[in-house]
Amino acid sequence: MNENIIGKRRSRIEIIADILMHSQNPAKKTHIMYRCSLSFGQLKSYLRLLRLKALIQRRENSGTVTYQITEKGQTFLRKYISVLRLLQP
Helix, strand or coil: CCCCCCCCCCCHHHHHHHHHHCCCCCECHHHHHHHCCCCHHHHHHHHHHHHHCCCEEEEEECCEEEEEECHHHHHHHHHHHHHHHHHCC
16 A cells, blocks of 8 residues: 555554555455564554454454454545545655
């Protein structure tokens, strides 16, 4: 999503947007973790926050747990992308 300069640390907002972007389709924790380059501990912390804020939902189907962005999460992501576009040179 963002083109970070090598070595630049991502902000919390960038990480949240990245997780939401990669959970537009139902995704397992490990898939989100690898796609977003997070440790398992970091991912658990972010997923807890995102679920608390109703930006992502946990689904269980036949013993498989996946996470998917909510409508509120989609709204957040659209607004985040709009702000990024406004800030582009």
